[in-house]
Amino acid sequence: MTKRFVSIGEAMIEMSGGEGGMYRLGYAGDTLNTAWYARALLPEGWDVDYVTALGDDMYSGEMRAFIKKAGIGTERIQTIANRRPGLYMIHQEKGDRHFTYWRGQSAAKLLADDVEALEAAVVGADTVYFSGISMAILAPRARGKLMRTIVKARDAGATVVFDTNLRPALWTSPKIMASTLTAAAAIADIVLPTHTDEAPLFGDASPEATAERYLKLGAQEVVAKDGSKPAFVATADGVRQYVPAPEAEKVVDATGAGDSFNGGYLSGRARGLSPVEAAERAHRVAGVVIGHKGALVDPALVQGV
Numbered sequence: 001m002t003k004r005f006v007s008i009g010e011a012m013i014e015m016s017g018g019e020g021g022m023y024r025l026g027y028a029g030d031t032l033n034t035a036w037y038a039r040a041l042l043p044e045g046w047d048v049d050y051v052t053a054l055g056d057d058m059y060s061g062e063m064r065a066f067i068k069k070a071g072i073g074t075e076r077i078q079t080i081a082n083r084r085p086g087l088y089m090i091h092q093e094k095g096d097r098h099f100t101y102w103r104g105q106s107a108a109k110l111l112a113d114d115v116e117a118l119e120a121a122v123v124g125a126d127t128v129y130f131s132g133i134s135m136a137i138l139a140p141r142a143r144g145k146l147m148r149t150i151v152k153a154r155d156a157g158a159t160v161v162f163d164t165n166l167r168p169a170l171w172t173s174p175k176i177m178a179s180t181l182t183a184a185a186a187i188a189d190i191v192l193p194t195h196t197d198e199a200p201l202f203g204d205a206s207p208e209a210t211a212e213r214y215l216k217l218g219a220q221e222v223v224a225k226d227g228s229k230p231a232f233v234a235t236a237d238g239v240r241q242y243v244p245a246p247e248a249e250k251v252v253d254a255t256g257a258g259d260s261f262n263g264g265y266l267s268g269r270a271r272g273l274s275p276v277e278a279a280e281r282a283h284r285v286a287g288v289v290i291g292h293k294g295a296l297v298d299p300a301l302v303q304g305v
Contacts, residue, residue: 003126005042005266006076006158007035008051008146009134010108011067012101013059013087016294023089027063028295030131030165033256037263037285038129039071040299043271049073051121053107055083060107070299076121078114083107090255101169103137112142115149122153127266131163132181136170143180151187162188163262166197174201182217190269191219192262195226207232208240221275223265223282225258231283233275241276245283248290256295260302261286281305 009031015023032050039048050072054060056079063085068074086106088099103109112118122128128150135143154160164181171177178201185191191214195207204210207224211234214222224232230242264285268278284305289297 001045003046003270004124005035005038005046005048005127005270006051006122006125006129006153007031007038007048008111008121008128008130008150010086010106010111010137011050011052011054011063012103012106013063013085014295015087015089017090026294026296027066027085028256030133030163030259031129032067033259033295034129034163034262034266035072036070036296036299037260037289037302038267040302041263041267041285041305043267046270047073049076049121049125051076051111051118053078053080053083053109053111054085055079055105055107056081057084059085076117078107078111078117080107080110083110106137109137109139110142112138112146112149115145118146118149119152122149122158123156125153125158127161127270128153128158129161129163129262129266130184132165132177132184133167133170135180135184136167136177143184147184147187154187154189159190160188161190161192161262161266163192163258164194164198165258166194166201168201178202185214185219186217188219190221190223190266191217192223192225192258192265194258195224195232198224207242208234223275223279225261231261231279233279235275239275243276243279243283246287248287250291252291253293254290257286257290259295260289264302264305 011029011032086103210224211222230244261282264282268281
């Protein structure tokens with residue numbers, strides 16, 4: 001029987017490059033990135049579907065075609081009249097990448113307004129994946145609708161996975177961000193936070209502290225990422241282990257590293273690897289991705305890692 005990995009969130013138009021005022025158009029977004037790597041790495045017998053909302057403009061159509069060409073299901077993407085995808089531009093400054101966003105007319109902000117369509121999108125899912133950005137872009141009541149839908153899927157047998165993916169600029173206050181992310185994590189079986197993002201908000205002294213906080217909320221597995229440093233794997237049945245990343249051959253672009261780590265980890269677990277083994281594989285996948293430009297690399301580059 002075919003299994004389904006369903007990723008819920010926002011995909012955006014990406015304008016990157018900028019050399020000489022020339023930009024390259026692409027499509028990316030945290031939950032789309034993870035779906036991309038899940039599609040590349042999951043074993044046979046898995047379908048991957050992306051759930052979002054797009055507009056009725058040309059770029060929405062091109063984005064839908066791009067996602068479909070990657071082998072990711074687009075049947076559950078809603079179309080919202082007179083809306084369009086969000087857009088962001090990447091520029092280099094002082095040796096680092098900086099992002100500027102335009103989200104005012106983003107159709108994805110309305111993805112949870114049609115509860116019937118949202119519930120239909122996750123029926124029969126084996127894994128449901130969402131993130132802090134999935135929550136942040138929604139109106140407060142829509143966040144509740146999304147979480148209730150995900151709980152229904154979990155009650156029907158789905159494994160729920162949540163990457164907290166903190167983006168303070170998307171929230172009205174740190175207090176609301178902290179309370180909403182905590183509520184979302186409380187409905188998840190697997191939580192994939194990044195310690196360095198969590199520490200300023202929650203006061204976690206270490207990746208272990210980050211992981212333990214989410215275990216106390218009810219998670220069965222937590223992998224606290226920490227950039228190039230070892231990730232900390234913790235499970236409800238007692239696993240506690242740091243998993244170091246192999247030294248990267250080269251670092252070209254760290255965009256999408258965490259998302260590809262998530263895809264590598266979840267595909268490893270689907271293949272029957274232990275949490276520690278899956279984290280080791282996830283590091284190897286991320287190591288390949290950071291050696292290339294952009295969040296989405298050719299799937300062939302990570303297959304067999």
